[in-house]
Amino acid sequence: VKVAFIGIGKIGQTIAYSTILDGLVSEAILYDIIPELPEKFEHELRHALASRGISTEVIGTNSLDDVNNADIIIITAGKPRKAGMSRRDLFVDNAKIMIDFANKLPPRNPGALYIMVTNPVDMMASVFMRFSKQYTISTGDQVETMRLRSYIAKRLKVPVNRVTGYVGGEHGEDAVVLWSTVKVNGKPFEEVAKGLTKEEVENYVKSIPGEIIRVMGGTTWGPGTIIKDIVRSIVLNEGRVMSIATPRVYEGEIVHISVPIVVGADIGPSLEAALPEADRQRLNKAVEDFYRVYKENLDHLLQTI
Ligand code: NAD
Numbered sequence: 001v002k003v004a005f006i007g008i009g010k011i012g013q014t015i016a017y018s019t020i021l022d023g024l025v026s027e028a029i030l031y032d033i034i035p036e037l038p039e040k041f042e043h044e045l046r047h048a049l050a051s052r053g054i055s056t057e058v059i060g061t062n063s064l065d066d067v068n069n070a071d072i073i074i075i076t077a078g079k080p081r082k083a084g085m086s087r088r089d090l091f092v093d094n095a096k097i098m099i100d101f102a103n104k105l106p107p108r109n110p111g112a113l114y115i116m117v118t119n120p121v122d123m124m125a126s127v128f129m130r131f132s133k134q135y136t137i138s139t140g141d142q143v144e145t146m147r148l149r150s151y152i153a154k155r156l157k158v159p160v161n162r163v164t165g166y167v168g169g170e171h172g173e174d175a176v177v178l179w180s181t182v183k184v185n186g187k188p189f190e191e192v193a194k195g196l197t198k199e200e201v202e203n204y205v206k207s208i209p210g211e212i213i214r215v216m217g218g219t220t221w222g223p224g225t226i227i228k229d230i231v232r233s234i235v236l237n238e239g240r241v242m243s244i245a246t247p248r249v250y251e252g253e254i255v256h257i258s259v260p261i262v263v264g265a266d267i268g269p270s271l272e273a274a275l276p277e278a279d280r281q282r283l284n285k286a287v288e289d290f291y292r293v294y295k296e297n298l299d300h301l302l303q304t305i
C-alpha cells in the first residue's frame, strides 16, 4: 500500500513513524512545506527501518508533484491550537490549506482514500470532501474513545481490555459519550462505577488533550497510535468497530460526525441504528450543532476567498 503523509509536524511524524514501522506501508511519501524537514525525517525513518530490517520505500519531499498514485493520504498539515484555544478557532486558517489540497491532490492520486487529522478535524474532512469530491474520513472520536477507556480502566483498576464503549459526535468539547455502550467486565458502567461519576469521566476525556498541549506542546503518542490503528484496520481489512466520522448529507451539506462503524477495506456498516433512542437523539443533536457552526464558518470563509 502506498501512503502519503501530508504534514510532517508533531502528529504527522508520530503517525508516519508508527504506521511505517508497523510494516503497514510498502511505499511512503512524506510531504511538508518546511524546507529539508521531510528529507531529514526520511533519513531518520530509513535508519529505524534498517534496524528493523524492513525495506519500505520512503521519500521525503517539499513538492506536491511527488505525491502521486497514493492509495491512502493522511492529512495533518496546518495549524495546531495553543493551550486555551478551541479547535474550531483553527477553522479559517486550516480550511484555506484544505481547499488548496482539494485542488491539487486528487488529479495526481486517482481513487485515493483521504484520512483527515488536521483540526477541527471533522469540519476539515467536510471542507476537503466538499471541494475535492473525494471520499474522506475523519479520525473523529476514536481518540476520545480510547481516552475514555483508559481513564475508566485507571480509575476502576481494571485491565483496559475489560473496558468497552464509544464516544461519538464531534471531536472535541462537544463529543458525546455513548453511555449505553460503556461496559466494564461486560457490566453496565452504573453497576461498577464505585463512586466514579460520568461527569468526571466526560471531563477527563474533554480536558486532557488541552492539558497535554499546555505542558507538552501537542498531543502525539496517543492520537499517533490510535490513528495508526485506524490505518491498520483499513489496510489489513480487520473490520474493527471504531468511532470515526464518515460523510453524511445534512441540509444539503456533507457533514462528518463520529459513530461506531466497522472499519476495514470498506468503511461500514455503521452501528448507529443499534444504539438506544437516547444516544441516537444526542447524536442527531450533534449533527445539528455541527451543521450550524460549520455553515457559519463556511459562509464566512467563502466570503474571504
Ligand atoms: P505542527 O505545527 O507540529 O505541524 C504541522 C505541520 O504542518 C508543520 O510541519 C507545517 O510546516 C505543516 N504545514 C502547515 N501548512 C502546510 C501546507 N500548506 N502544506 C504543507 N505542510 C504544511 O502541528 P501538529 O501538532 O503536528 O498538529 C497538526 C494538526 O493536527 C493540527 O491542526 C492539530 O490540531 C491536529 N491534530 C489532530 C489530532 C486528532 O486527533 N485529530 C491530534 C493531534 C493533532
Ligand code: MLT
Binding pocket: 081, 087, 119, 143, 209, 210, 213, 219, 223
Ligand atoms: C487531540 O484531541 O489530541 C487533538 O485534537 C489535538 C487538540 O486537542 O487540539
